[in-house]
Amino acid sequence: MNVPDNALKLTVDAVVFGYRDGQLFVALINRKYPPYEGQWALPGGFVLPDENLETAVQRELHEETGIQLRFLEQLFTFGEVQRDPRQRVVSVAYMGLVRPTDFDIKASTDAQEVDWFPIDELPALAFDHASMLEMALKRLRGKLTYEPIGLNLLDEKFPFGDLERLYATILNKPFDRRNFRKKFLSFGILTELPEKSALEKGRPATLYSFDRHRYELARQEGILFDIK
Amino acid sequence: MNVPDNALKLTVDAVVFGYRDGQLFVALINRKYPPYEGQWALPGGFVLPDENLETAVQRELHEETGIQLRFLEQLFTFGEVQRDPRQRVVSVAYMGLVRPTDFDIKASTDAQEVDWFPIDELPALAFDHASMLEMALKRLRGKLTYEPIGLNLLDEKFPFGDLERLYATILNKPFDRRNFRKKFLSFGILTELPEKSALEKGRPATLYSFDRHRYELARQEGILFDIK
Numbered sequence: 001m002n003v004p005d006n007a008l009k010l011t012v013d014a015v016v017f018g019y020r021d022g023q024l025f026v027a028l029i030n031r032k033y034p035p036y037e038g039q040w041a042l043p044g045g046f047v048l049p050d051e052n053l054e055t056a057v058q059r060e061l062h063e064e065t066g067i068q069l070r071f072l073e074q075l076f077t078f079g080e081v082q083r084d085p086r087q088r089v090v091s092v093a094y095m096g097l098v099r100p101t102d103f104d105i106k107a108s109t110d111a112q113e114v115d116w117f118p119i120d121e122l123p124a125l126a127f128d129h130a131s132m133l134e135m136a137l138k139r140l141r142g143k144l145t146y147e148p149i150g151l152n153l154l155d156e157k158f159p160f161g162d163l164e165r166l167y168a169t170i171l172n173k174p175f176d177r178r179n180f181r182k183k184f185l186s187f188g189i190l191t192e193l194p195e196k197s198a199l200e201k202g203r204p205a206t207l208y209s210f211d212r213h214r215y216e217l218a219r220q221e222g223i224l225f226d227i228k
Numbered sequence: 229m230n231v232p233d234n235a236l237k238l239t240v241d242a243v244v245f246g247y248r249d250g251q252l253f254v255a256l257i258n259r260k261y262p263p264y265e266g267q268w269a270l271p272g273g274f275v276l277p278d279e280n281l282e283t284a285v286q287r288e289l290h291e292e293t294g295i296q297l298r299f300l301e302q303l304f305t306f307g308e309v310q311r312d313p314r315q316r317v318v319s320v321a322y323m324g325l326v327r328p329t330d331f332d333i334k335a336s337t338d339a340q341e342v343d344w345f346p347i348d349e350l351p352a353l354a355f356d357h358a359s360m361l362e363m364a365l366k367r368l369r370g371k372l373t374y375e376p377i378g379l380n381l382l383d384e385k386f387p388f389g390d391l392e393r394l395y396a397t398i399l400n401k402p403f404d405r406r407n408f409r410k411k412f413l414s415f416g417i418l419t420e421l422p423e424k425s426a427l428e429k430g431r432p433a434t435l436y437s438f439d440r441h442r443y444e445l446a447r448q449e450g451i452l453f454d455i456k
Binding site: 007008009010047049050051052053074076077079080081088090092146 | 235236237238275277278279280281302304305307308309316318320374
């Protein structure tokens with residue numbers, strides 16, 4: 001059998017989450033060209049012929065937003081026949097996470113508008129990007145319960161309160177502060193640092209960092225972040 | 229910006245697992261045409277222009293193997309530039325599961341050879357299909373620890389021993405039989421049936437089935453199958 005004449009186009013799109021001050025954000029760009037001209041969309045674009053998929057998404061993110069990613073993983077491939085009004089375009093969606101210190105978004109070379117939107121105040125999105133975002137949010141919430149993925153959304157050193165607020169924000173439910181702390185520390189994946197921050201309610205707060213080695217061990221054994 | 233001339237081809241491939249008598253199997257086809265003529269590969273093929281991705285993988289599986297799937301999910305999209313010697317071909321890989329009663333494989337209309345291979349006795353595979361298989365196995369093992377996905381590999385009604393052997397086989401480690409039973413029953417997702425089987429060591433064994441409603445509840449809450 002020869003290769004059939006079923007050429008189609010392939011794009012990559014990225015759902016990039018950032019967390020700051022108790023809010024979860026997603027990076028969106030405003031489209032300069034049709035279709036969906038003037039509408040907000042996920043950053044992304046066409047995969048070049050000699051380009052691997054992850055290279056393509058990194059390139060598009062860099063060109064359109066200047067975002068420095070902390071974490072990137074493939075999410076899902078969206079291939080509904082009618083998803084692009086131009087022609088058959090299949091898109092490989094990725095999920096990315098950034099730290100608060102990497103929140104700066106630069107205007108792209110195309111001077112395309114780009115901004116962070118709180119996930120509970122989103123504009124209408126182009127294409128099937130709302131579905132991509134919904135799936136990414138589901139993945140993020142799911143992963144939070146069995147992988148310490150949220151640590152990619154925090155600064156290198158953080159007070160415990162930041163971690164708790166992150167979980168409460170993303171999972172959209174309050175936690176008992178003492179239980180949360182006790183349970184999370186029992187996983188043994190955090191390192192208590194000698195330094196203190198002076199940022200929490202005026203009192204110096206102990207800072208923590210994330211122990212990558214112990215995290216990898218915990219991950220291999222399976223861990224359930226079933227914190228009430 | 230117009231759509232660039234970066235047409236490429238898209239395929240779907242399926243890693244289909246079946247479990248029987250303490251062994252995990254994968255369905256492979258023997259390729260009739262170049263490239264990799266005469267070599268074993270995952271079932272799959274080109275996506276048609278007017279065809280959704282999941283439709284394509286179901287069609288290809290039906291044409292090539294006659295397999296009745298119990299479960300199908302998208303695994304990962306493989307897009308390395310050089311992965312196909314013909315031209316740029318990106319492939320969306322799926323993972324499928326079948327029940328022992330659906331193990332029959334029919335010769336395809338192309339009279340292509342197709343067979344189940346135990347996963348520890350695999351031939352060399354075409355393309356990057358060994359990577360797809362490895363990723364599917366990792367996904368299956370991972371999911372087994374936080375979703376009762378393995379129940380899609382068992383018959384509708386099964387003695388408890390089958391479930392334990394399934395876990396021991398896929399996770400490649402023995403379990404303490406009493407602990408396994410006690411822990412698994414504590415999840416509350418199995419229904420004990422009034423019927424008995426006469427198949428286990430001559431003694432009639434209690435049969436179980438899987439309670440879909442309680443499983444969905446357990447899944448939403450998060451569940452950890454950390455059985456030792």
